[in-house]
Amino acid sequence: MTSQVAVEKKKLEQPPLKIHYLGDRVLRQPAKRINHVDNEVRQLVREMLQTMYSADGIGLAAPQVAVNKQLIVIDCEPENPAAPPFVLINAVIKSFSRDVCTDKEGCLSIPGVYMEVVRPELIEVAYKDEQGRPRTLKATGLLSRAIQHEMDHLNGVLFVDRVENSLALTEELRKQGFSPQAVNPIP
Numbered sequence: 001m002t003s004q005v006a007v008e009k010k011k012l013e014q015p016p017l018k019i020h021y022l023g024d025r026v027l028r029q030p031a032k033r034i035n036h037v038d039n040e041v042r043q044l045v046r047e048m049l050q051t052m053y054s055a056d057g058i059g060l061a062a063p064q065v066a067v068n069k070q071l072i073v074i075d076c077e078p079e080n081p082a083a084p085p086f087v088l089i090n091a092v093i094k095s096f097s098r099d100v101c102t103d104k105e106g107c108l109s110i111p112g113v114y115m116e117v118v119r120p121e122l123i124e125v126a127y128k129d130e131q132g133r134p135r136t137l138k139a140t141g142l143l144s145r146a147i148q149h150e151m152d153h154l155n156g157v158l159f160v161d162r163v164e165n166s167l168a169l170t171e172e173l174r175k176q177g178f179s180p181q182a183v184n185p186i187p
């Protein structure tokens with residue numbers, strides 16, 4: 001399914017892309033739609049996957065590597081060489097459940113910070129794959145959470161913006177050397 005962008009799931013000493021951290025403006029810019037899914041996009045997908053696996057992540061959005069495009073890669077089974085990663089281009093959430101669930105999240109752009117976030121449990125998302133083919137996907141559990149987290153990145157939103165316990169968040173951010181001022185709480 002994703003053979004054209006398949007990369008080995010391993011850590012590289014020199015990952016191809018640099019991940020930007022909380023406080024960096026590139027994380028706050030809305031990403032643009034991709035008009036043509038071409039070889040250049042597929043090469044970016046490969047490099048994002050390699051960078052994600054190198055950082056022990058399960059998801060990465062293009063703005064995190066300073067690319068202003070609506071492109072997401074996700075792999076909830078990074079230890080399973082047979083499981084293909086998800087590549088979501090121009091993703092749109094078509095529907096989400098009224099039921100919500102709470103779980104801890106982290107982000108490669110905010111290393112060391114893990115906090116609980118409330119999100120809809122089930123989503124249906126429409127997107128293009130790495131061949132430019134339109135697809136839809138119903139997701140629940142970790143995959144649903146990962147997609148919602150990465151789609152937030154495309155709108156310049158970070159998971160810390162959604163954390164309700166701001167006192168605990170401030171403490172965690174300071175512990176990891178991040179400024180609580182870099183958070184834009186969602187009203």
Ligand code: NI
Pocket residue numbers: 106107108109149150153
């Ligand atoms: Ni993230």
